[in-house]
Amino acid sequence: MNDRNGDNPERNEGAHGEDSLPNQNIAQVPGSEKKTEKFIKLALSSYFPTTPAPLKKPVIDDDFQNLPIIERVTESIKYNILCLEYSISPKGGLRQWFKLNISLLLLFGIPILIFVPLATYFMRGFTDISELFANATLFLLASALNILKLFCVLIAISIIIWVVLKLLALRFGQRNRKADDYIDVTPKKTH
Numbered sequence: 001m002n003d004r005n006g007d008n009p010e011r012n013e014g015a016h017g018e019d020s021l022p023n024q025n026i027a028q029v030p031g032s033e034k035k036t037e038k039f040i041k042l043a044l045s046s047y048f049p050t051t052p053a054p055l056k057k058p059v060i061d062d063d064f065q066n067l068p069i070i071e072r073v074t075e076s077i078k079y080n081i082l083c084l085e086y087s088i089s090p091k092g093g094l095r096q097w098f099k100l101n102i103s104l105l106l107l108f109g110i111p112i113l114i115f116v117p118l119a120t121y122f123m124r125g126f127t128d129i130s131e132l133f134a135n136a137t138l139f140l141l142a143s144a145l146n147i148l149k150l151f152c153v154l155i156a157i158s159i160i161i162w163v164v165l166k167l168l169a170l171r172f173g174q175r176n177r178k179a180d181d182y183i184d185v186t187p188k189k190t191h
Contacts, residue, residue, distance in 0.1 A: 052089075
């Protein structure tokens with residue numbers, strides 16, 4: 001009875017008569033990957049041209065005599081530059097080389113112009129911090145050296161005081177001794 005109502009999960013069909021299994025979503029991924037690859041190749045080819053495009057022979061504007069003086073000058077300069085480029089590289093290699101170098105300049109130059117001043121600014125801060133650490137280290141070393149000198153002076157003073165007290169104890173200890181305290185080392189005569 002469940003099979004007639006479509007309650008069986010193995011035979012559940014979608015609106016188009018296809019089985020709606022979860023693996024069908026995976027089959028659609030390669031098409032989107034191909035679109036992504038095409039987009040990346042198009043973007044790279046527009047920024048980094050790989051094949052040169054042949055140039056057309058430059059021609060001057062038909063309405064050159066009727067143009068105002070400034071436009072005639074610019075048209076003349078444009079025509080001469082295009083003629084020079086065409087005479088050097090009619091297959092478009094020079095133009096491709098310029099495009100590639102300008103693309104690389106934009107790709108690397110703009111981030112360098114942005115990040116190098118920031119990095120320099122922060123490096124200056126790091127040098128200030130390193131100078132502070134160096135000064136603090138020198139101060140700590142000088143303080144440790146002064147403390148070591150102080151301990152050496154205190155030890156020297158305590159040794160001097162101990163020796164003086166020992167000498168005074170020996171000196172005053174001999175005066176207070178009685179004659180009985182001495183050991184008689186003189187030989188006695190026995191007859």
